[in-house]
Amino acid sequence: MSRYLDSVCKLCRREGEKLFLKGRRCNGPKCSFERRSYPPGDHGQKPPGRVRRGDFRRQLRAKQKAKRTYGIFEKQFRNYYFKAARQTGIAGENLISLLERRLDNVVYRLGFATSRNQARQLVKHNHFTVNGKRVNIPSYTVQIGDVIMPRERSRNLATIQEALAYTQQRGAPEWLDIDPDKVEGRVQGAPVVEQIATDLETQLIIELYSR
Secondary structure, three states: OOOOOOOOHHHHHHHOOOOOOOHHHHHOOOOHHHHOOOOOOOOOOOOOOOOOOOHHHHHHHHHHHHHHHHOOOHHHHHHHHHHHHHOOOOHHHHHHHHHHOEHHHHHHHOOOOOOHHHHHHHHHOOOEEEOOEEOOOOOOEOOOOOEEEEOHHHOOOHHHHHHHHHHOOOOOOOOEEEEOOOOEEEEOOOOOHHHOOOOOOHHHHHHHHOO
16 A cells, blocks of 8 residues: 655645645644745745646646645545546536545544544544444545544543644534534535635546546
């Protein structure tokens, strides 16, 4: 299984904006993007020069931003596109729905983790259940009505408690409902583009894969 082993801060710098890949550090003074907002590499600080900003470049950047935001590699992201294109409705909205309903993203959106990377690790280490059953697959797709919660032995885990304290002001999107007393979340609807805080240009992504 392939893994990205380089600094994730370089991904934010490459996209020219914060992707919030490191949780609370992205909001603090140690954020690499705040100190070095230029692209990584030997030519990062040089003037851009004559760069052709055509349709393909914009489509590619939109796709790369979405992949890096959700922590997905090319093959898996392409499979999400094909699945979204086969479903009824608008392909771009279907794609967002599939990405948002990944279990690791839902754990992050509910505030059980400060970043998707942290959420992915917690899921893989068997700390969460879906409808009372243990699920350790980060790409698992949740359905409407599913209840996501930490396992009994994991509720007092320092990582989860610190994440809940840190993210309580962030709140959950409208398609999710969190019960802080029971420390559980419920999927109460399908995610739509307007409810996603991340600005993703899904139409450009669909155009890229449709070439």
